[in-house]
Amino acid sequence: xxxHISIPMYQRAVAQRYRLVGQKCTKCGKINFxxxxxxxxxxxxxxxxxxxxxxxxxxxxxxxxxxxxxxPEFAEEAKCKGSYPVAIVELDEGPRIxxxxxxxxxxxxSIGMPVEAVFRKIYEEEGVIRYGFKFRMAAQxx
Amino acid sequence: xxxxxxIGAGQTKYGDYPNKGVKELFAExxxxxxxxxxxxxxxxxxxxxxxxxxxxxxxxxxxxLAPLLMGHVxxxxxxxxxxxxxxxxxxxxxxxxACAVASGKYDLVIAAxxxxxxxxxxxxxxxWLGVSGDTEYERLAGSTFAGIYALMAARYMYDxxxxxxxxxxxxxxxxxxxxxxxxxxxxxxxTMEQALKGVPVAHPFNxxxxxxxxxxxxxxxxxxxxxxxxFTDKPVYLRxxxxxxxxxxxxxxxxxxxxxxxxxxxxxxxxxxxVGPKDINFAEVHDCxxxxxxxxxxxxxxxxxxxxHILLEEGYTRPDGKLPxxxxxxxxxxxxxxxxxxxxxxxxxxxxxxxxxxEPSRQIKNARFALSHNVGGSGGTAAVFVYQRGDE
Ligand SMILES: [Zn+2]
Numbered sequence: 001x002x003x004h005i006s007i008p009m010y011q012r013a014v015a016q017r018y019r020l021v022g023q024k025c026t027k028c029g030k031i032n033f034x035x036x037x038x039x040x041x042x043x044x045x046x047x048x049x050x051x052x053x054x055x056x057x058x059x060x061x062x063x064x065x066x067x068x069x070x071x072p073e074f075a076e077e078a079k080c081k082g083s084y085p086v087a088i089v090e091l092d093e094g095p096r097i098x099x100x101x102x103x104x105x106x107x108x109x110s111i112g113m114p115v116e117a118v119f120r121k122i123y124e125e126e127g128v129i130r131y132g133f134k135f136r137m138a139a140q141x142x
Numbered sequence: 143x144x145x146x147x148x149i150g151a152g153q154t155k156y157g158d159y160p161n162k163g164v165k166e167l168f169a170e171x172x173x174x175x176x177x178x179x180x181x182x183x184x185x186x187x188x189x190x191x192x193x194x195x196x197x198x199x200x201x202x203x204x205x206x207l208a209p210l211l212m213g214h215v216x217x218x219x220x221x222x223x224x225x226x227x228x229x230x231x232x233x234x235x236x237x238x239x240a241c242a243v244a245s246g247k248y249d250l251v252i253a254a255x256x257x258x259x260x261x262x263x264x265x266x267x268x269x270w271l272g273v274s275g276d277t278e279y280e281r282l283a284g285s286t287f288a289g290i291y292a293l294m295a296a297r298y299m300y301d302x303x304x305x306x307x308x309x310x311x312x313x314x315x316x317x318x319x320x321x322x323x324x325x326x327x328x329x330x331x332x333t334m335e336q337a338l339k340g341v342p343v344a345h346p347f348n349x350x351x352x353x354x355x356x357x358x359x360x361x362x363x364x365x366x367x368x369x370x371x372x373f374t375d376k377p378v379y380l381r382x383x384x385x386x387x388x389x390x391x392x393x394x395x396x397x398x399x400x401x402x403x404x405x406x407x408x409x410x411x412x413x414x415x416x417v418g419p420k421d422i423n424f425a426e427v428h429d430c431x432x433x434x435x436x437x438x439x440x441x442x443x444x445x446x447x448x449x450x451h452i453l454l455e456e457g458y459t460r461p462d463g464k465l466p467x468x469x470x471x472x473x474x475x476x477x478x479x480x481x482x483x484x485x486x487x488x489x490x491x492x493x494x495x496x497x498x499x500x501e502p503s504r505q506i507k508n509a510r511f512a513l514s515h516n517v518g519g520s521g522g523t524a525a526v527f528v529y530q531r532g533d534e
Contacts, residue, residue, distance in 0.1 A: 005282060013278060034279060040394065061300070061398060063292035064345040065284060074284045083342070086285045088293055088393055096393040098283040098293075111300045122282060132282060 007128055017132040020055055020117060022095060023048035033095035055117030056138065057091035062101070062111065073123050089115055089135050100134045114138035143244045145367025147377035147532060150179040151492040153360035153485075156327040156477030158260045162357070164195070164203070165214045168256045171359040171482075172215050175252075179363065180374040188363070189248040190221040192239040194231030194255035195481035197262075198224070211256070220252075226481075229430060231255060232360065233385075233484025233516025233525035239364050240383045240527075249366040255482035256359040276391030285344075288352055288431060290392050290520045292344035295433035298399045299346070301448060304436070306346050308451035310337035312432040313350045313474060315460060320471025322504040325486075327356050327477030351432040353472075358479035360486035375533060376496045381417070381511075382528035384410025390522040399448065401521035404441035408515070408526045412443070415511075415528035419443030422528070423509035424465060424494065426487040428517040429472040438515055439467075442526070466506055469494070484516035484525060495531040510534070 013034070015021040022033035027045030033053060039045040064085050070078035077084060085101040101109075102118060115135040122130045152174025154167050162170075176185065193208045203210060208222035225235040232255030239253035280290060298304050314337050320326035332350060340348030370377035386406035389395050395402065412418055419442060427442065429435035436450035444465060445453045453459060459467035470476045470490040473483060491512045499505040512529045 005277060009278065010282075017282075034391075040389075061293040061297040062345075063285075063289050063296060064342075065286060065289050066342040066344060068341065069286050069288055069343045070284065071281065071286060077284070084284060086283050086289055086293070088297075088398070098280055098285060098391075098393045100284055111297065122284070130282070 005130070007126060010130055015050075018119070020053040020133060021050050022053050022093065024051045031093045031095055033091070033097065053091055053093050053095070055091070055133070057089045057115060059109065059111050059113050059115055060088040060090040060096055062087040062109075073125050077123065087115070087135065097133070099132070102134045102136045105137060109137065144246050146240050146243045146380040147365050147367045147370035148362050148380060148488065148492050148529075149365045149370055149373040149377050150175045150183070150363040151361070151489040152176070152178055153325060153482070153489045154358050155325050156356045156358040156479055156486070159357045160260065164198075164207070164256050164258050164359075165211060167258065167357060167359040168211045168254065168361070169215050171254070171256075171361040175361040175363055180376070181372065183363070183373060185217060188217060188220055188250050188252055190239070190242055191217070191252035191254060192223055192225050192235040192242070193252075194225045194233070194235035194484060195257060196226060196228055196231055197257065197259070197480070227523040228518040229428070229478070229480050230484055230516045230518030230523045230525055231481040232486065233514075234523070236362065236484055236488055236527065237383050237385045237525045240380050243364045243366055249369055251364045252361060253364055253485055253488070254359065254361040255479070255485040257479035257481040258357050259355040259479060260357045279391055279393065287520070288347055289344040291431040291433055292347050293392060294398045294437065294520070295346055295431070298433060298437070298448075301399055302451070304451040307334070307338065308436065308454060309346065309351055309432040310334055311454050312429060312435045313337045315454075316429060316468050316472040316474040319461060319469050319504070320475035322501040323471050323476060324500055326471040326475055327354060328471070328475045347431060353430045353474050353478035356477035356479040358477060358482045358486065360482045360489050362485055362488045362492065370532065377532035378492050378495045379530045379532050380527060381530045382411035382413070382415030383525070384408060384414070385523070385525040386410070387523050388521055390519070392520055400437060401441050401517065401524060403521050403524035404438060404515065404517065404526065407524045408442050411513075411526040411528050415530075417511055417528060421511050422465060422513045423511055424469060424506045425467050425513040425515065426470060426472070426490055427467055427515040428483075429468060429474050430478060430517065432474070434517065435467065435472065442513065442515060461504070461506070469504060469506055484514070487514035487516060488527065491529050495529060496533070
């Protein structure tokens with residue numbers, strides 16, 4: 001079974017995976033993340049400036065992926081943790097991003113709570129570790 | 143534009159067929175379709191075939207599935223093409239076949255779908271089913287297809303006060319509906335207690351909130367409406383058909399509690415048909431996950447956005463309600479052979495609007511207009527159809 005996300009496909013998005021680089025549309029000023037060829041807001045601009053996103057935002061929605069249903073490349077993680085939380089985060093700059101949550105509070109957490117991005121290992125496949133962003137509750141010390 | 147009628151329809155029972163491949167499944171549905179044409183048809187009159195399939199038989203046939211299937215049923219020389227839009231492949235086959243007849247180019251066109259899901263191991267199945275969403279971001283977050291719909295459900299609960307129980311109401315209703323449907327995969331009722339307590343999949347979903355993996359095929363024959371009565375006294379007219387797309391990835395969409403693709407496709411279909419949601423007597427909607435049916439109520443105009451769970455709670459969409467939804471059992475219990483699903487809905491509506499639902503207990507009476515709704519993935523595509531009975 002080949003890698004679901006090939007190494008070249010992963011590497012082409014390293015700026016997004018490692019540094020949350022978004023694109024500011026020179027026509028309307030809004031920030032696209034992930035990148036688009038034509039701005040998703042004004043649907044006209046096709047020139048952009050790179051901007052690094054703050055990684056701060058709020059939980060927009062959330063789920064917990066159960067072990068049995070996890071994609072195969074996450075099976076090991078699911079097996080050791082039983083399940084893992086995934087959320088859509090709305091960043092302060094506007095774009096939404098989908099990512100895992102790390103160490104969510106045991107007493108629970110809800111939509112609307114502030115979170116911040118942290119750089120983490122996502123999984124390992126074909127001998128290459130895939131890194132990217134996860135989110136933790138803001139001001140939480142890890 | 144020419145009018146479009148359905149004059150024949152057939153499908154396999156949905157289920158698990160270790161001894162049948164895509165060719166055998168397709169042939170079974172095709173031959174049942176031919177038999178359903180009241181005055182008979184010389185098959186060589188068929189001019190084209192649009193066949194929906196996601197996996198080309200679990201990925202075992204690399205390309206050109208449509209000529210393979212048509213050659214298997216004695217029609218090697220028609221214009222045959224495979225259509226793929228994930229779970230909406232069948233709906234898009236129907237849409238393209240309808241456009242081909244409406245354009246006047248063809249008079250007799252097959253719209254079909256087939257899927258062979260039960261051959262693949264569940265781990266390989268999870269690999270390719272994940273592809274229906276956005277691979278680069280959704281998948282790298284560890285999300286599954288169920289996870290994406292679960293994110294929609296969680297937000298719907300947050301925005302509109304829907305309860306976990308509402309999701310289970312969809313599962314209970316659709317499983318009950320499937321009991322009398324001889325074509326359904328799971329003909330067994332489940333209780334509310336069961337539906338609430340299944341094995342967790344992606345919070346808030348458990349296994350009862352998810353459609354199954356299914357083998358199956360469905361075939362309908364479209365005809366120029368002017369010629370329909372040469373073949374049957376009871377054609378079913380396709381009065382409106384709409385299709386639209388949306389951002390593939392959930393994080394790119396403005397709203398995740400409504401599918402913009404469904405809204406646009408429905409508006410197009412209603413406009414062409416010259417009817418509105420109030421005129422629809424029953425509907426087959428895309429309930430790949432329980433939340434999908436609840437969102438569809440709003441997106442198809444059966445209620446205001448955010449009130450889908452209230453409509454359900456009031457029994458409005460039960461078989462004895464004002465607008466029965468998924469009387470077949472839906473994707474949830476009739477089954478979801480991905481590429482076949484959209485055409486299987488048309489088969490169900492064809493039978494219902496001809497008063498041929500087989501089991502009298504499940505026949506919807508006095509229906510004039512019906513609607514079907516087929517969604518690709520998490521809403522990257524959607525197709526909506528409005529049907530009218532033709533024997534009045
Ligand atoms: Zn712009």
